[in-house]
Amino acid sequence: MARKQHHVVIIGGGFGGLYAAKALRKVDVDVTLIDRRNHHVFQPLLYQVATAALNPSEIATPIRTILRSQANARVVLANVLGVDPRTKRVQLQGRDIPYDTLILAAGATHSYFGRDEWATVAPGLKSIEDAVEIRRRVLLAYEAAELEEDPAQRKAWLTFVIVGAGPTGVELAGALREIATHALEDDFRSIDPAEARVLLLEGTDRVLMSYTPDLSAEAERALTGLGVEVRKSARATNIDAKGVYIGKEHIPARTVLWAAGVAASPLAKTLGVPLDRAGRVIVDQDLTVPGYPDVFVIGDLAACNQPDGKLVPGVASAAVQEGRHAAENIRRKLENEPLLPFRYDDKGSLATIGRAAAVADFGTIKLHGFVAWLAWLFVHVFLLIGFRNRFFVIAQWAWSYVTYERGARLITGETPGFVALAMAAQHSPEQLITDGSPEAMNAAAATALPANVGSAQLVSPSGATGETLPIQGK
Numbered sequence: 001m002a003r004k005q006h007h008v009v010i011i012g013g014g015f016g017g018l019y020a021a022k023a024l025r026k027v028d029v030d031v032t033l034i035d036r037r038n039h040h041v042f043q044p045l046l047y048q049v050a051t052a053a054l055n056p057s058e059i060a061t062p063i064r065t066i067l068r069s070q071a072n073a074r075v076v077l078a079n080v081l082g083v084d085p086r087t088k089r090v091q092l093q094g095r096d097i098p099y100d101t102l103i104l105a106a107g108a109t110h111s112y113f114g115r116d117e118w119a120t121v122a123p124g125l126k127s128i129e130d131a132v133e134i135r136r137r138v139l140l141a142y143e144a145a146e147l148e149e150d151p152a153q154r155k156a157w158l159t160f161v162i163v164g165a166g167p168t169g170v171e172l173a174g175a176l177r178e179i180a181t182h183a184l185e186d187d188f189r190s191i192d193p194a195e196a197r198v199l200l201l202e203g204t205d206r207v208l209m210s211y212t213p214d215l216s217a218e219a220e221r222a223l224t225g226l227g228v229e230v231r232k233s234a235r236a237t238n239i240d241a242k243g244v245y246i247g248k249e250h251i252p253a254r255t256v257l258w259a260a261g262v263a264a265s266p267l268a269k270t271l272g273v274p275l276d277r278a279g280r281v282i283v284d285q286d287l288t289v290p291g292y293p294d295v296f297v298i299g300d301l302a303a304c305n306q307p308d309g310k311l312v313p314g315v316a317s318a319a320v321q322e323g324r325h326a327a328e329n330i331r332r333k334l335e336n337e338p339l340l341p342f343r344y345d346d347k348g349s350l351a352t353i354g355r356a357a358a359v360a361d362f363g364t365i366k367l368h369g370f371v372a373w374l375a376w377l378f379v380h381v382f383l384l385i386g387f388r389n390r391f392f393v394i395a396q397w398a399w400s401y402v403t404y405e406r407g408a409r410l411i412t413g414e415t416p417g418f419v420a421l422a423m424a425a426q427h428s429p430e431q432l433i434t435d436g437s438p439e440a441m442n443a444a445a446a447t448a449l450p451a452n453v454g455s456a457q458l459v460s461p462s463g464a465t466g467e468t469l470p471i472q473g474k
């Protein structure tokens with residue numbers, strides 16, 4: 001009788017899950033990779049999509065395409081609802097998938113530190129959808145400012161606040177200033193885009209906290225040189241549609257972006273095992289879950305301690321290494337060899353600040369400025385999946401380097417009328433100025449409200465508030 005193949009189920013086609021699947025290519029197992037999105041995203045370049053330098057398809061590749069030549073792998077597009085490690089089943093909507101070994105690599109999501117209501121007014125950057133939404137808000141802010149006659153309102157449209165000065169916040173801030181000073185330079189008639197303020201708020205006393213203090217200082221210098229206003233020891237205490245509060249100080253701003261906190265995927269909880277404070281699964285040295293030797297957890301979802309007591313960082317190279325290590329340990333288990341402990345090989349970290357500056361920490365070698373930027377460029381292009389993507393990204397970068405152009409300046413969705421924009425400025429995101437009819441409200445809602453707002457209150461042009469009605473199709 002033919003032997004039933006050992007079935008490895010991988011949840012997540014990000015860096016950890018995808019590299020685990022690829023590393024199982026020659027192992028005698030069946031692999032099922034489940035992801036709720038059909039594409040693998042190169043997250044380190046998401047900010048380039050959010051700031052209109054790259055198109056989404058240049059940093060994302062269908063998972064099926066990546067794995068199509070791997071005969072032992074199949075791809076399932078589905079949202080995983082939970083995992084039952086006792087019955088060894090993964091729960092999807094309407095069906096379960098059994099596994100012999102599970103690799104859980106569902107990553108992390110935004111954390112608003114208990115203020116989830118900020119998510120509508122201050123989107124974070126984690127997915128292609130987030131990046132396109134941020135791009136939309138940034139470009140619409142200039143359009144609204146161009147039509148706004150009230151100077152205070154115009155200033156608020158031209159104020160961009162980024163909360164959190166980690167690598168993503170720093171990258172966004174630098175790119176937003178460059179859009180203001182170069183890419184949009186000659187495009188408007190009533191406003192001068194260069195007047196746009198970009199504020200970077202950081203709760204601690206330096207930017208890029210995970211870097212050495214001297215590289216943090218270099219990064220801050222580069223940001224300030226671009227015109228970014230860096231505010232350290234400044235915690236956002238409230239955020240709404242009209243701006244950000246730092247204690248009693250209010251900064252009027254129509255565009256606020258969140259780059260401050262991450263939380264583990266809620267799938268971790270469904271395992272019913274001990275988690276750390278960030279909600280990550282505390283794994284053994286071999287990356288398995290204590291008590292469940294058939295469950296590996298890797299990447300941003302795993303809390304893995306190294307012998308020096310430090311946690312493996314939540315970065316792409318760690319997720320890739322853990323993915324490959326989990327695959328190797330599965331092979332060893334099937335061949336009755338002892339599992340090996342995971343050791344993170346830290347190859348260094350890089351963060352870019354604008355088009356020609358970066359900081360790089362390679363342990364003994366620390367770089368900043370243009371040389372660091374070249375290193376950043378080389379590493380990121382090299383790691384992109386697919387020759388096509390590498391080619392297009394190099395071409396786009398070379399073009400925008402020479403011309404300062406941002407070729408992906410598309411505002412997707414219906415372009416809102418000025419009424420909808422001005423309305424969004426003066427009211428909370430759930431309120432819409434219309435002529436009072438539900439049809440007009442739906443038309444305005446489709447363009448002016450964030451996608452996750454399901455109902456809106458009617459506000460007449462004179463300011464009188466009316467009924468709250470559901471928005472069709474939400």
Ligand SMILES: Cc1cc2nc3c(=O)[nH]c(=O)nc-3n(C[C@H](O)[C@H](O)[C@H](O)COP(=O)(O)OP(=O)(O)OC[C@H]3O[C@@H](n4cnc5c(N)ncnc54)[C@H](O)[C@@H]3O)c2cc1C
Pocket residue numbers: 011012013014015016017034035036037039040041043044045046047078079080081105106107108125126167168265267298299300301314315316317319350
């Ligand atoms: C904006 C940004 C910039 C970054 N820049 C860098 C950088 O410059 N350098 C660096 O090293 N690291 C960077 N990182 C961090 C790096 O991207 C992560 O550490 C890495 O992606 C973690 O890999 P992962 O496989 O654990 O999770 P992810 O890559 O996040 O993948 C998780 C996958 O699981 C899927 N998933 C989640 N929940 C479910 C579910 N319920 N059902 C089905 N599928 C699900 C998701 O769709 C996703 O495909 C950055 C991250 C972000 C957000």
